[in-house]
Structures are given as structure tokens and as C-alpha cells.
Amino acid sequence: MFIYIAIFIYLLAITYQYDIHKGNRRYAKVNYVISCILLIVVAGVRYRIGYDTTNYMETYLHAPSFSELLRGYKFVGDPLWMYIIAISKEIYEEFFIVQFFQAIIVNTAVFWFVRRHSPKPFLAILLYYLLLWWNLCFEAMREAIAVAFFLIALDALLS
Numbered sequence: 001m002f003i004y005i006a007i008f009i010y011l012l013a014i015t016y017q018y019d020i021h022k023g024n025r026r027y028a029k030v031n032y033v034i035s036c037i038l039l040i041v042v043a044g045v046r047y048r049i050g051y052d053t054t055n056y057m058e059t060y061l062h063a064p065s066f067s068e069l070l071r072g073y074k075f076v077g078d079p080l081w082m083y084i085i086a087i088s089k090e091i092y093e094e095f096f097i098v099q100f101f102q103a104i105i106v107n108t109a110v111f112w113f114v115r116r117h118s119p120k121p122f123l124a125i126l127l128y129y130l131l132l133w134w135n136l137c138f139e140a141m142r143e144a145i146a147v148a149f150f151l152i153a154l155d156a157l158l159s
Contacts, residue, residue: 003042011035011126019120028122035125036111043107043137044100050138057095065089081142102141109148110136113155 014031017023048054064073066086088097110128118124136144 007038007042007129010038011122011129015120015122015126017122019122032111032115032121032125035122036107039129039133039137040100040103040107043103043133044096046099046138047096050141052139052141056098056141060085060089060095060098063089078142080145084145099141102145103137106136106144106148107133109151113151116155117158 018025018028063082063085067090069086084101085098088101091097114121114124136147
């Protein structure tokens, strides 16, 4: 629990420093990247946090590896999710690697979108952490990847 409170305090401090107080922006970019990496790492190393995580872990146990898919293994389910699982199994047998891939895809897309479209990016990331991060990175892992692709497509539509 301490880590989540520490992240909140850190995000609150940089939001005040860069978006509210409009202080020296010398390290704004560094803090933005650090906050992204921090959210990715915490979401990636969690263990059995999230309602659907145990279901995803069970799916992971029975899913084929990428080499099995290339040999013609038939699977039922979401194609992109199964390929993410298959590639993850080729890299490492443990489920946390899928969590890392998912956290990288989702958080990178959110941070990229916020950076391009928000006048107060640190406040937007603080709100993301408080309102959406938990659900997107811990609960709805497959759906969060769809949200990430939607943000990328929305950016193309807005341009």
C-alpha cells in the first residue's frame, strides 16, 4: 500500500510544480518519463492484484507459445491477446511478462496522448492514476490494449 501512496504523493508534487505553480520546468521532461516508467514497473511486477488477473493467469497457463502457433496450433479467443501471450511465453514462462507488455503498451499510449493533447499533462496523469490506471492496468488488461490503440487512432483523427 505504501508504494501506491508514494506514487500519489510524487504525482501530486510534480503536478503542483509544473502545472499549477508553473515553476522551473528544467526537469519536467525527466519527471514525465520517470512517472511513466514508475507506473509501468508497478503494474508489471504486481502479483495477483486485480479481479481478472487470476483468470488471465489461467489462460496464460493453457495458451500456446509463439513457436506452437507457427506450427499450426489453433486457438480460440482474441487474436492480438493470444499473440501477446504467445510472444511472452517465448521470452519467459512466468505471467508477469504479459503484465509488463500490457503495462508498456497502455501506459506509453496514455502518456504519449496526454503529452500531445493536454495543456496540463501532469494534472492529466495524476487524474489518470487516480481514476483509470487501476482499472486499465490491473483489471481489464485486454480491453486496456484496445483503449491504447483507440488513443493512437484518435490522435490520427484529430490531426
